[in-house]
Amino acid sequence: MTDKKPGFFKRLFGGEQPVQPPAPPEAVPAPQPVPLPQPVEPTPAPEPQPAPEEVPLPGPPETTPDYVEDIEEAAAAMAVETIPVALDPPAVLEVPVEAPRQGWFARLATGLKRSSDQLTGSITSVFTKRKLDAATLDELEDVLIQADLGIETAMAITETLRRDRFDRDVSGEDVRAVLAAEVEKVLGPVARPLVVDTAQKPFIILMIGVNGSGKTTTIGKLAQQYAAEGRSVMLAAGDTFRAAAIEQLQIWGQRTNATVISRPAGSDASGLAFDAVTQARAEGRDVLIIDTAGRLQNRDELMNELEKVIRVIKKVDPSAPHATLLTLDATTGQNALKQVEIFGQRAGVTGLVMTKLDGTARGGILVAIARKFGLPVHFIGVGEGVGDLEPFTASDFAKAIAGRD
Secondary structure: OOOOOOOHHHHHHOOOOOOOOOHHHHHOOOOOOOOOHHHHOOOOOOOOOHHHHHOOOOHHHHHHHHHHHHHHHHHHHHHHHHHHHHHHHHHHHHHHHOHHHOOHHHHHHHHOHHHHHHHHHHHHHHOOOEEOOHHHHHHHHHHHHHOOOOHHHHHHHHHHHHHHHOOOEEOHHHHHHHHHHHHHHHHHHHEOOOOOOOOOOOEEEEEEOOOOOOHHHHHHHHHHHHHHOOOOEEEEOOOOOOHHHHHHHHHHHHHHOOEEEOOOOOOOHHHHHHHHHHHHHHHOOOEEEEOOOOOOOOOHHHHHHHHHHHHHHHHHOOOOOOEEEEEEEHHHOOHHHHHHHHHHHHHOOOEEEEEOHHHOOOOOHHHHHHHHHOOOEEEEEOOOOHHHEEEOOHHHHHHHHOOOO
16 A cells, blocks of 8 residues: 555645646746747738639630630631622622623513513403303403503404404413414514615704603614614704703713714704704714604694704705604503604604613503504614614514513
């Protein structure tokens, strides 16, 4: 029992180890790790610096180029796709260039399409493989008259069908064949070209017609054709009421290398005509084409002015004008009949030019005019181009208006 350990207090303060008391003071310095402020040093110390390093700044740069590359690739792809779009328009523009290369009949058929479609459509609605009877013939006659072919032509067609096909099955094609044959029969005698008499130097052509009938444009096209034939041409801007008409004729003169005689707008038209004929004779020109102002046939004072122009021309050359051409706008329909009548009485019309057949469904009026007056039809126009004015051919016109290719 002597080995019994001393009590805790004794061991703590026992005398055998007096040195023990200083130990506690040493222990005081031990907790002296009050340098807890030292941990404060690391806190301000930018220990967070690794955190900014951890911020995946390098990460975004790695992904950003990917997006940039994708965007660049997309933009490049879009650019590649856009190139053909920019190149397409020229390819499309080449298509219309082929139109002027069509033959005359193709252009004529295209120009008369509105007239043909209306006429043949109405005929087809009347004839649907049924027997030809009196009621059907009456209905057909109405259709032909409404197409401005004229009463005489309409009656001639229906009489032909009555004689040859009455009480028999008739199709729209059968009627179109009869229509084409009858139209050609009427137009054949009047389809005569305008012949330039070389014995007359210059050969004087006077262009007349109502406002907007296409006189000035027709003059330009004729000048182009005569120049291409090697003839020397002079033009006279006799439409002194419109400055635009004078300028238009001057442009045609530049294109065809033709001398243009003009005066300021408002000048006396008869005096200009006198000067033009005198100069053309002095220069030995082959052709002189004189423009005139558009005038309504029911305006007596304007028709008197036209008669004066003709009288003045005859003072220089009693045989002139050698051709007096009346331009007719096909869109005027039945009114064209009155124009031919009055201008023929007052100005001595020698031939006709029918224009704007491509802008109307009333092209049949030419048939009515030909049957009633029998005047030569020299030219017809189906467009604005130089090649769209051609010498008149009865068979082509008949086939085109009847819708028979």
